[in-house]
Amino acid sequence: MELPASGHEPVLLSEILTWLDPRSGQTFVDCTLGRAGHALAIAQRLSPSGLLIGLDADPRNLQFAADRLKTTASQPPCRTRLFHANFAELADVLEEVGLKQVDAIFADLGISTNQLFDEEYGLSFAAPMALDMRLDPRIRRSAAHLVNNLAEEELADVLYKLADERYSRRIARKIGEARRISPITTTDRLAALVREAVPVKFGPPQRIDPATRTFMALRIAVNQEVENLTGLLEEAPRFLTPGGRLAIVSFHSVEDRLVKQAFRSAEQTGLLTVLTPKPISPSSDEIAANPRSRSAKLRVAAKANGPKVRE
Numbered sequence: 001m002e003l004p005a006s007g008h009e010p011v012l013l014s015e016i017l018t019w020l021d022p023r024s025g026q027t028f029v030d031c032t033l034g035r036a037g038h039a040l041a042i043a044q045r046l047s048p049s050g051l052l053i054g055l056d057a058d059p060r061n062l063q064f065a066a067d068r069l070k071t072t073a074s075q076p077p078c079r080t081r082l083f084h085a086n087f088a089e090l091a092d093v094l095e096e097v098g099l100k101q102v103d104a105i106f107a108d109l110g111i112s113t114n115q116l117f118d119e120e121y122g123l124s125f126a127a128p129m130a131l132d133m134r135l136d137p138r139i140r141r142s143a144a145h146l147v148n149n150l151a152e153e154e155l156a157d158v159l160y161k162l163a164d165e166r167y168s169r170r171i172a173r174k175i176g177e178a179r180r181i182s183p184i185t186t187t188d189r190l191a192a193l194v195r196e197a198v199p200v201k202f203g204p205p206q207r208i209d210p211a212t213r214t215f216m217a218l219r220i221a222v223n224q225e226v227e228n229l230t231g232l233l234e235e236a237p238r239f240l241t242p243g244g245r246l247a248i249v250s251f252h253s254v255e256d257r258l259v260k261q262a263f264r265s266a267e268q269t270g271l272l273t274v275l276t277p278k279p280i281s282p283s284s285d286e287i288a289a290n291p292r293s294r295s296a297k298l299r300v301a302a303k304a305n306g307p308k309v310r311e
């Protein structure tokens, strides 16, 4: 697959622009700047009188996005305030900017394509890399630490709960046996162990590598993705102006379930109105052009005008 010069193709871009409808002079938060694909398109519409507040947990992507936002246009397309921050820290960021409310909050979850293939991050089994997976250098425990130190039952729980891995126990047992011989420190060794642990199926070859789920679960655990998303979903609605929009793109069922449930319960308390009862998925054209978009799901909600009054 050919990568764009930015290292990442933004998913569902035109749908996101339609739903968020950025306008001149508004203030938007992009919680996951990445390579600034969405941010740049949003910034151009906010125009110089608008403000884009951008966050990324990864300082390297943050720097790339900052440079891209600065140099793509002859003048910055809008004012920007960019932060090396986790979106679970949104309240602190907005306090630093001195704003109580914004017109839209957007998050495009997970990792960017450049992060997947860059061995600095140790995320992929497509090539041998040191097993790490930390996006934010502030995180203490790497994937190698978890794989070599969690009890086998804890490891099986991580695989089962975060990636619905049905062979979680077998895989955890295999890892337990292997690490008694020597610590597991590389992505290729871990992937080989998972493939050995998973029973071979007869029939047509499998579309996805059996190691995919294990790697996804470990990435989620290392970067505390469930805790961070839960924090964002709890905090974000109170920072929206009336009618302001919250849009989240997720890539796996655990995340999408969290978004769906949080939106629903905020609707029940009168805080949000759900605008997408069913999530929006990429068109077949987008999936053909960018196969990594195939599991993307966009959900959008708007800040309601006030709490529901009981009859």
Ligand SMILES: C[S@@+](CC[C@H](N)C(=O)[O-])C[C@H]1O[C@@H](n2cnc3c(N)ncnc32)[C@H](O)[C@@H]1O
Pocket: 008, 009, 010, 011, 031, 032, 033, 034, 035, 036, 037, 038, 039, 055, 056, 057, 058, 061, 085, 086, 087, 088, 108, 109, 110, 111, 112, 135, 228, 229
């Ligand atoms: C899918 S990419 C975003 C791509 C971006 N929308 C674009 O068009 O280039 C996700 C980005 O979010 C960052 N990230 C992941 N979890 C985060 C979190 N909890 N807080 C802040 N940034 C996070 C990653 O480092 C990565 O740069």
